[in-house]
Amino acid sequence: MIRRAATAAVASAAALAALSASGCGDEGRTALTDTQRTSSPALTQAPTPPPTPTATQPATGAAPAPTTPATGTVDERSGGAVAPEEQEGGAGDETAARTPITISIDGDSVTPRESRVPPFLGVKLTLRSRDGAAHSVRIATVPGQFEVPASGASARDVDGLQPGTYAVLVDGRSTDAVLRVGTGG
Numbered sequence: 376m377i378r379r380a381a382t383a384a385v386a387s388a389a390a391l392a393a394l395s396a397s398g399c400g401d402e403g404r405t406a407l408t409d410t411q412r413t414s415s416p417a418l419t420q421a422p423t424p425p426p427t428p429t430a431t432q433p434a435t436g437a438a439p440a441p442t443t444p445a446t447g448t449v450d451e452r453s454g455g456a457v458a459p460e461e462q463e464g465g466a467g468d469e470t471a472a473r474t475p476i477t478i479s480i481d482g483d484s485v486t487p488r489e490s491r492v493p494p495f496l497g498v499k500l501t502l503r504s505r506d507g508a509a510h511s512v513r514i515a516t517v518p519g520q521f522e523v524p525a526s527g528a529s530a531r532d533v534d535g536l537q538p539g540t541y542a543v544l545v546d547g548r549s550t551d552a553v554l555r556v557g558t559g560g
Contacts, residue, residue: 471497472496472497473496473497473498473499473532474493474496474498474499475498475499475501476490476492476498476499476500476501476554477501477502477503478490478500478502478503478512478543478552479502479503479504479505480502480504480505480506480510480512480523480545481505481506482508483545483548483550485543485545485550485551485552486552488551488552488553489552489553489554489555490552490553490554490555491555491556492536492554492556492557493556493557494535494536494537494538494556494557495535495536495557496535497532497533497534497535498532498533498536499530499531499532499533500514500517500521500530500531500532500533501528501529501530502521502523502528502529502530503523503527503528504523504524504525504527504528505526507525507526508525509522509523509524509525510522510523510545510546511523511545511546512529512543512544512545512546513544514541514542514543514544514554515541515542515544516536516537516539516541517533517541517554518533536554536556537556538556538557538558539555539556539558540553540554540555540556540558541554541555541556
């Protein structure tokens, strides 16, 4: 900012010197061309006042303003402050809350028989095969189907669910297992 003010002051002095060198009377005066008028910062911009000290910037010394990690620059209009979104760990870095649920499949048996989660919160749903066989699992109203590998697991983040009781289907068959979302007993 100081450099910009110094540049504007030098340009103003140069423009004044050029005007005074052209003479004082009407007969020797030359008019500025359009190019001179538009290309001279002294004629097109008002000089920028020097910055005022703030709480983060001492009145003396050369402490640099903080820079943003993404761009390495600071918006001059912010007074040197960096927006929370631009700071590491700032706004927007949050992870959505997820309720972890693990359901195990062993042949025709599914445990636990009942899993409970709060409504409208995301669910980290993990399905495990305990019997050494691969399974296809579907939970009513949860989009898609889970393909559980033999003696393995399949996990997926599921967006928040509406309140209700949802059946757990294994290999296209109904089971006695349910997922309860925000409902009582």
